[in-house]
Amino acid sequence: MFNLNKALELPSQLEWKFSHEPELMAWTIRARNYNTFVANGMFAFMLVVIMGWAYFFYSTSASGEPSFSRLLVSICFYIVCASVISTMTHQRMNFAFRFTKSGVEYCKWKDFPEWALTFLKWLAGITAIVFIFMATIDPSFLLGALIGPGGVGLTYLSMAYSKNYREMHTYYHHYAFKWEEFTQLAIATNREVVDLKYTITMDGDDFETNWSLNVFCKRKTKEKVAELIRSYLSPGVPFIKAKVNVPLSTD
Structure with a gap:
């Protein structure tokens, strides 16, 4: 569904400067091109913060709302927030390296993470179905359907149709030495x-x-x-x- 392991291909926006020369070695790879220790620490800290907020939402919900409904809303909130944070702290850059007799050149690029949109779309749909089914047993679950899946849907729409968000997560660079x-x-x-x-x-x-x-x-x-x-x-x-x-x- 997400195509996370598909082979890398050089995008049409990039081209090799020494393409006329035979390559001595070439390969593509996905890598985290930043300080991973700092990023992992930030991710762990944010998970704790998000867990605290999720518990806050669970414990401060209306007393008449079923505990299962409150739990589902809190879980949806936690999953969505953790997923968004992970796209920032654990993102991988696409690299293509090529060696020739003239030197080293490489391309790096980042395509917009369509898999994140797919994940949010499926999450919103599945949780909506669960809440609607539970609402047939207890109508109070309709409130959870608005808060949980509704929030996921709004997150999906903001990511999918925000030009600034897409530009922030999409770019192409080429270097030659x-x-x-x-x-x-x-x-x-x-x-x-x-x-x-x-x-x-x-x-x-x-x-x-x-x-x-x-x-x-x-x-x-x-x-x-x-x-x-x-x-x-x-x-x-x-x-x-x-x-x-x-x-x-x-x-």
Whole structure:
């Protein structure tokens, strides 16, 4: 239903700069290109906060409302909020890497998470059916049907038809580097990353910019990727193994 494991394909908005050259190595991967420790901590904290709010809604609902109805509303609230938070703290970026004799280039992009809309649509439909069925037993469940599934439906509509929300979760970038621009190669010991430090002069600048390129790869291919990169670097470029701190953004 969600197609979470479908193969990655380079979107039409992006293209390779060195497409005329044979590739030495190329692959695509989904990766979390940010500090995962901080993101996981934020997610855990927000889950506790959301749980507190869910309990608050459950305990402060009208006394005449059935406990099962209040429980369903609280659960719906918790699931929706947790799902929205997870799309922010656990989102994965799509990457495509390509090595040629001229250098390293990669594309990164993020498509709008249609699976989240599908999830909310199904959740709203299923919970609405449950509440309507329960309302045949006790009419007070109709209130829960308005609050629970109704809230999920409003969340779905705001995400599906908000242009700003879609633009915030959709973008495309392409980068290209020459081999001589890299000043250090490091194999990360804490993540599946090969880190490359580089020095370049940006267009319009009269000074050099120093930054890092995180090459995300599979655990089994990390050493192979590093060795290939090493063979094309300038003589004397340091090659180390170290803990790598993935930045929040490289833009």
